[in-house]
Amino acid sequence: MTVIVGCGAGFSGDRTDAARPLVDALIAYDAPRALMFETLGERTLAAAQLRRIKNPDTGDEPLLEEFLSPVLSDCLANKITILGNFGAANPDAACNRIKRLAQNCGYPQACLATIHGDDVRERLTELDWLAWEGENRPLSSLHQVLAANVYLGAGSLIEAMEKGAQVIITGRVADPALALAPLCYYHDWALDDWDRLAAGALAGHLIECGAQVTGGYFADPGFKDVPGMATLGYPLVEVERNGRLVVTKPAGTGGLVTEQTVKEQLLYEIHDPSAYITPDVVVDLSHVSIRQLAKDRVEVVGIRGKPAPARLKTTVSFLDGYQGEAEISYAGPNALARAQLARETLRQRLAMRCPSDLRSRFDLIGLSSVFDGDTQNASQCMHHQPTDIRLRLAVEHADKKVVELATQELLALYCCGPAGGGGVRRTHSQRVKTASYLVPKQQVMPTVTLHGGTASE
Numbered sequence: 125m126t127v128i129v130g131c132g133a134g135f136s137g138d139r140t141d142a143a144r145p146l147v148d149a150l151i152a153y154d155a156p157r158a159l160m161f162e163t164l165g166e167r168t169l170a171a172a173q174l175r176r177i178k179n180p181d182t183g184d185e186p187l188l189e190e191f192l193s194p195v196l197s198d199c200l201a202n203k204i205t206i207l208g209n210f211g212a213a214n215p216d217a218a219c220n221r222i223k224r225l226a227q228n229c230g231y232p233q234a235c236l237a238t239i240h241g242d243d244v245r246e247r248l249t250e251l252d253w254l255a256w257e258g259e260n261r262p263l264s265s266l267h268q269v270l271a272a273n274v275y276l277g278a279g280s281l282i283e284a285m286e287k288g289a290q291v292i293i294t295g296r297v298a299d300p301a302l303a304l305a306p307l308c309y310y311h312d313w314a315l316d317d318w319d320r321l322a323a324g325a326l327a328g329h330l331i332e333c334g335a336q337v338t339g340g341y342f343a344d345p346g347f348k349d350v351p352g353m354a355t356l357g358y359p360l361v362e363v364e365r366n367g368r369l370v371v372t373k374p375a376g377t378g379g380l381v382t383e384q385t386v387k388e389q390l391l392y393e394i395h396d397p398s399a400y401i402t403p404d405v406v407v408d409l410s411h412v413s414i415r416q417l418a419k420d421r422v423e424v425v426g427i428r429g430k431p432a433p434a435r436l437k438t439t440v441s442f443l444d445g446y447q448g449e450a451e452i453s454y455a456g457p458n459a460l461a462r463a464q465l466a467r468e469t470l471r472q473r474l475a476m477r478c479p480s481d482l483r484s485r486f487d488l489i490g491l492s493s494v495f496d497g498d499t500q501n502a503s504q505c506m507h508h509q510p511t512d513i514r515l516r517l518a519v520e521h522a523d524k525k526v527v528e529l530a531t532q533e534l535l536a537l538y539c540c541g542p543a544g545g546g547g548v549r550r551t552h553s554q555r556v557k558t559a560s561y562l563v564p565k566q567q568v569m570p571t572v573t574l575h576g577g578t579a580s581e
Contacts, residue, residue, distance in 0.1 A: 127156045127310045129303045129327065130360045133191055133208075134334025136163040140190035142334065142358045147195040149360060149374035151202050158306035159199060161191055161208035162299050162332045169296060170441035170556045172213035173271040183214030188221050196222070197229035200290055207281060207302045211293040213271065215240060218293045219575055226291075226576075233577030237289035239280045241570030242296040244438065244563070245272040251567050254435060256560035263561060268443035270556060274563060275437045277403030278324075279315065280570040281305035287574055296439070298402050300328030303361065311365045321405040322429025323367030329400070329407075330371055330389050330424070331359040337371060337389040339379035352378020357420075371422045381420040390414070390424075399430070401437075403565070406430040435562035445522040447555040450531035451489075452538075453514045453547040462542035463488050463513035469541055470517060473533045482521050482530060489514040514547075520555060527552055 130150055132143030143159065150157045163185045176183025185191070188210050199206050211218040215238040226234040244251060253263045273296035282305045284292045292305075307313065307324040315321070330337055337359050339350035357377025362370045371381055390409065394400050400407040408428040415423045454463040467486050474484060487493035490513045519530040531550045538545060 125155065125311070126362050126364050127158070127307050128153050128360055128362050129158045129160060129306060129331065131160050131162060131303075131331040131334055131358055132195070133161040133163050134332065134336060135165060136168045136185055136187065138163070138334055139356075140187055141194065142356070143191065143195045145374040145377050146358050146360065147198050147204065150204050151198065156306070156310040157203075158205040158207060158303070159195070160302035160328075160331075161206070161210055162302060162334070163187075163191070164209040164212055164296065166439045166441065166558050167556060169212055169273055169439070170271050170558070173441065174556075176213045181217055184212050184218035184221070185210035188218055189225060192222065192225055196225050197231065200226065200229075200231045200234055203290075205285060205289070205306055206291045207294070207305060208292070209294045209297055209299075209302065211238065211295045213243070213295065215293045215295050222291055222293065223576065234290055235288050235577050236291045236293065236575040237284035237287065238573045238575065239276065239284065239292065239294040239297070239570055240573070241280070241568060242273045242276050242294070243271070244274055244568070245269060248272060251563045254562040256437065256562060259560055261559050263440065263559075266440060266442045266559060269440060270443055271439070271441040273439055274568050275403055275439075276568070276570050277301050277432070277436075278305040278308060279404075280572050282309050284572045284574075285309040287572065289574060298404070299332040300325040300402055301404065303328030303331060304404060307363050311363075315404070316431075318405055318429030318431060319427065320367050320429070322407040323369060323427045324363065325402045325405055325407050325429075326390075326409070326424065326427050327361045327363050327369050330369075330386065331361050333389065333392065334358050335379060336392065337385055338373045338381055339385055342385045342388055348384065350378075350380055354378065367425075367427060369424050370417065371424065372420055381422050383414050383416050383422055386414055386422045386424065401433055403432065403436050405432050432565075434565055436565050436568055438561045438563050440559045440561060441556055442559070443554050444557045445520060445555050446524040446527045446552060448519045448527035448531040448550070448552045449517065450534040450548065450550040451514050451516045452534055452541070452545045453512070454542065454544055455512045456544060457511065459511050459513045459544075460488075460491065460509065462544060463491075463515050466515050466537050466541045466545065470515075470534055470537065474530055477533065478526055478530055479521070482519055482526060484520075484530065485518045487516040487518075489516055524552065
């Protein structure tokens, strides 16, 4: 038997029309099928917690209706299970919105499930915390904790499917778990069958970023050309019971699936290819073989697994001062020299007027700003004399007034700076930082709550 999983979103803010071709393709398969939406990042979750603090009825994925409205009725009608971490900081709020969508499309008895237990912000003093590798801040030193969320595994999602859930709404789960759960459920994989679990986790990893594996993030004109970027097909993965998997995409969509796109996604965010740690299994990629079977069909085999870790990663987000950003543009002849003079003027003004512990960064956008002073690239740009430079100032301080003062100094360059400056913009916000820790798996207690009818109703 083969199980097919599609991914309709790779982050919050992804294309909201991407799932429609996926669902059309999934309907055509005579096999168990699921559709996942991965919309949650660490800072996305912190932002969701901020929204929930301001309004307890929010905190879920803002684009939820846009993602689900085009496909929900067809998924319910064709028994395509939907799994998504669009619950973010408030799975119950997402559930209420999906209930309304289901009712509006003629399925008032749709069976929904919410997963809770990842949010441990109220349990900070109860858990046995261990700092993640490289993290040198003790948890007790973090003030104004905004969010603390454990990366849950696939277990509670499998339980929800066993109870008949048609739509499963989670907060923070490991991204691959959204695909691993339906694979375990339909293939009846044991939760200590490490090689099978590793194959399922890798299947999820390959599709979790949406169009990255179908050419979206891969494209580099003249070096790695990708057709149809405006109509990219999002990924499908076909997984057999023995763990063999094939990555593909819907026919007639843009993009491509090749050995190269799959290899790039395979290594994305992988620190140790022999030990990619997920809550459910440690994946060993050192024996993986990738082969192009046909156009837009790539086989991945040789995946091995090791026992799951005893501790789960937890991301703690906390407020830590304020940040500000301001920009001004210089264009036309001698723009670079004028922008450089503006930068030096601004440096001197901040030294005169702001505390010494102000953290600042200056970028000349258009002159190798991304590489932060890469002299080789900068000299090449200077040789060609760029005629459009944007000076960017970024600052950070515990006192909001200091941040506002610093960006006001850039605003003052309108009349106090070199000639021809314009297009100033300024923004200020509380700074959200994150720190990573580990907690014992046995101290984390995910729960499954069903809402509505059952799949058989």
